[in-house]
Amino acid sequence: xxxxxxxxxxxxxxxxxxxxxxxxxxxxxxxxxxxxxxxxxxxxxxxxxxxxxxxxxxxxxxxxxxxxxxxxxxxxxxxxxxxxxxxxxxxxxxxxxxxxxxxxxxxxxxxxxxxxxxxxxxxxxxxxxxxxxxxxxxxxxxxxxxxxxxxxxxxxxxxxxxxxxxxxxxxxxxxxxxxxxxxxxxxxxxxxxxxxxxxxxxxxxxxxxxxxxxxxxxxxxxxxxxxxxxx
Amino acid sequence: xxxxxxxxxxxxxxxxxxxxxxxxxxxxxxxxxxxxxxxxxxxxxxxxxxxxxxxxxxxxxxxxxxxxxxxxxxxxxxxxxxxxxxxxxxxxxxxxxxxxxxxxxxxxxxxxxxxxxxxxxxxxxxxxxxxxxxxxxxxxxxxxxxxxxxxxxxxxxxxxxxxxxxxxxxxxxxxxxxxxxxxxxxxxxxxxxxxxxxxxxxxxxxxxxxxxxxxxxxxxxxxxxxxxxxx
Numbered sequence: 340x341x342x343x344x345x346x347x348x349x350x351x352x353x354x355x356x357x358x359x360x361x362x363x364x365x366x367x368x369x370x371x372x373x374x375x376x377x378x379x380x381x382x383x384x385x386x387x388x389x390x391x392x393x394x395x396x397x398x399x400x401x402x403x404x405x406x407x408x409x410x411x412x413x414x415x416x417x418x419x420x421x422x423x424x425x426x427x428x429x430x431x432x433x434x435x436x437x438x439x440x441x442x443x444x445x446x447x448x449x450x451x452x453x454x455x456x457x458x459x460x461x462x463x464x465x466x467x468x469x470x471x472x473x474x475x476x477x478x479x480x481x482x483x484x485x486x487x488x489x490x491x492x493x494x495x496x497x498x499x500x501x502x503x504x505x506x507x508x509x510x511x512x513x514x515x516x517x518x519x520x521x522x523x524x525x526x527x528x529x530x531x532x533x534x535x536x537x538x539x540x541x542x543x544x545x546x547x548x549x550x551x552x553x554x555x556x557x558x559x560x561x562x563x564x565x566x567x568x569x570x
Numbered sequence: 571x572x573x574x575x576x577x578x579x580x581x582x583x584x585x586x587x588x589x590x591x592x593x594x595x596x597x598x599x600x601x602x603x604x605x606x607x608x609x610x611x612x613x614x615x616x617x618x619x620x621x622x623x624x625x626x627x628x629x630x631x632x633x634x635x636x637x638x639x640x641x642x643x644x645x646x647x648x649x650x651x652x653x654x655x656x657x658x659x660x661x662x663x664x665x666x667x668x669x670x671x672x673x674x675x676x677x678x679x680x681x682x683x684x685x686x687x688x689x690x691x692x693x694x695x696x697x698x699x700x701x702x703x704x705x706x707x708x709x710x711x712x713x714x715x716x717x718x719x720x721x722x723x724x725x726x727x728x729x730x731x732x733x734x735x736x737x738x739x740x741x742x743x744x745x746x747x748x749x750x751x752x753x754x755x756x757x758x759x760x761x762x763x764x765x766x767x768x769x770x771x772x773x774x775x776x777x778x779x780x781x782x783x784x785x786x787x788x789x790x791x792x793x794x795x796x797x798x799x800x801x
Contacts (some may be wrong), residue, residue: 407615411671429660433790434788435783436782436783436784436787437779437781437783437787437791438780438781465716470782470784471781471782471784472782473781500577504687510798510801546798548668548798549669549797549801550667550669550702550704550797551667551701551702551703552667552668553667553700553701556667556668558662558792559664559667559790563791563794564798566780567741567779567780567795567799569796570739570741570779570780
């Protein structure tokens, strides 16, 4: 099944944009009268009938609208950008597939790369949402300063940080049905100041397991563990 | 910390190969007398003192040898190659980081791409092993036919397959301390014949969660769930 995306559908826009139209008509060879599936990225799926099979602006009428069942938890991962931009794009793709709600790209003391192609990350998120047949487009935020994200509210707040005082494994302290926020540091890890600021703001230090993980792998592992806690 | 790799160390080879020597001497600027850390990829770490800081053949003598604590479980993921080769390389990198023992690349009925750069996958595995400071190099096998892998032995065998008969979630049926084998199908999934052959050979049908995952994401999710069952 193919899922198309029209974020302005709730505002009454009843056609696909140029890229989506091309894909629908030229690549998938849909014709007038065919039923296609569309999401608005805001929690709804639509069955639509093509009224004009135009490969620049494919118009349709809604046959049926259905709401995606709402989860009773949200996952917010705040992560430092990686030196290699592909790695953070890969993280966004996989986190969307597994089910993330908000991704914040954060600038930490040891963050080496702060240049961020936000539009690119949003494109990656849209295609991952379509590919995994989700109806909600996760929000991509950034670049945010650590000092700002550390003051954010959530019902369970974690900072991935392993030290001598052996923190608990995230899987053992994540409670189901919460709004989670997890901070994932850069290659050089969080600074002592950042760690204490997080603790002071109600974050719990957590481990993600035995292995030493790259930044993007740690972000994905955290996202997956929180999903498993609710699956 | 940097970890170097010399698979022939147990056979008495006391130097780094050209690439590793260049990295050690040219890039990291190590000198004679410096202590470096080496693994043989067979479960051992070595502290070694550089005896000749040659950027083509850096020689060393062993100061101390230590065995990596052995896990009481093994993870074997048998996965179909993806159309896009980058995706299976990415899977190997991440599975090694999280902790996989054997990766078999398998040719299924719906596998679209059977051409496999095995040397490339082994390179990826080596650098992921070094990066995550592991002492054991996972084995990469392939390309294997589905008919061969389905006859393999393991103490818990799973096939990732979701259908109307709602299979159990892997996290609920994976027992700790086992030798696991998980089959991950291609984009087009396993055929009905492959599924029944797996069942007939003692594989359990499992779900990896709510989301529709790409092949490489499913493989990584399975690997991570099995690690978490033992963490």
